[in-house]
Amino acid sequence: MMNYETDFLAYQLLNIYKGRKVLDFFTEPLFGDASGRSYVRISFENTTVLLMKVADIKPGEFGRGDSFTDFMAIHDFLNGIGVKVPGILAVIPEQKAMLLEDLGDTTLFKLIENDRKNKFKYIKDALDLLTDTQKKIYDRTRFDTPADKRKFSTKLFMDEFYHFYEYMIAKRIYALPYKNLWPKLEKHFQKISRELANLPYFFSHRDFQSKNIMVRDGAHYLIDFQDALMAPVIYDLVSLLRDSYVTLSEDELSSLLSYFWNTNSVMHEFFNDSETFEHAFYLQALQRKMKDAGRFVYLNQVKGKEWFVPYILPTLGYVRDTLQKLGLDSITELLAPYIPELDSGRSK
Secondary structure (H helix, E strand, C coil), X not given: CCXXXXXXXXXXXXXXXXXXXXXXXXXXXECCCXXXXXXXXXXXXXXXXXXXXXXXXXXXXXXXXXXXXXXHHHHHHHHHCCCXXXXXXXEEHHHCEEEEECCCCCEHHHHHHHCHHHHHHHHHHHHHHHHHHHHHHHCXXXXXXXXXXXXXXXXXXXHHHHHHHHHHHHCCCCCCCCCCXXXXXXXXXXXXXXXXXXCCEEEECCCCCHHHEEEECCEEEECCCCCXXXXXXXXXXXXXXXXXXXXXXXXXXXXXXXXHHHHCHHHHHHCCCHHHHHHHHHHHHHHHHHHHHHHHHHHHXXXXXXXXXXXXXXXXXXXXXXXXXXXXHHHHHXXXXXXXXXXXXXXX
């Protein structure tokens, strides 16, 4: 069915891009996943481009800014330091819409799904991308991006911990009394949040995972970078190696952590040894994956996006394993009656 509003917007953007009227084109809506943005592929004159429209959402949730203006500003910054991002071809600010270079449909996630035997190689390639990106950011001379004006504070870490509690327990469990649970959890989470806030900070993509890395002709491109901010320097590494969409075994994780430590010079600027680096990684992994577990429930319950449900279990598996790795059995004991998945597979 034709969407006249979308087609007219496509027509306007194509006119700006080509500098003339383009009347013969075809639009195809694309799947938007968790995004507050809608995407439409436009086919015309034997080529394709993407129309991206940002939903008119009030900024501020979990430290985020204006998705439209921040996308453009961070795009220009990353592009300026040599990080591959999709080209912006035309913009209509009042519509919060833009025309983007079409990078195709192959994300790192799809690449791995279609060629699982080479998963380890693909993740190593993504680690090299992260290393290259961090080196370019480390050498930057600009410090005026939207990401430089916001950071993960203790409060923001705690807001995300509460999001986990709210949607994994308070809005999910009805058989057990949980009203006195949050004050007990809060003490543990505040301690973790303070430790995270004391880690060295770095410009971070915030969601550096397999669905936000496009692969075209062997080259890697970053997308979905509008929420970038200052975060613990290992934050993007956690996003990649504790990706809910591409699970890694403990042996795979250990090998990849060693590889990253040995090849990433930026990490050596912030950590004295691999033990301190790995402790920071696991501590951030715990906070991030708790937030993700709650977020998946939220996206299903509130946004009706049921396709996130299958990823709740592997995410909770990461939480369980990380609690055990950090020796935080007291948190597991508090949570296990409400989230049985955290007790299964745990060493007794």
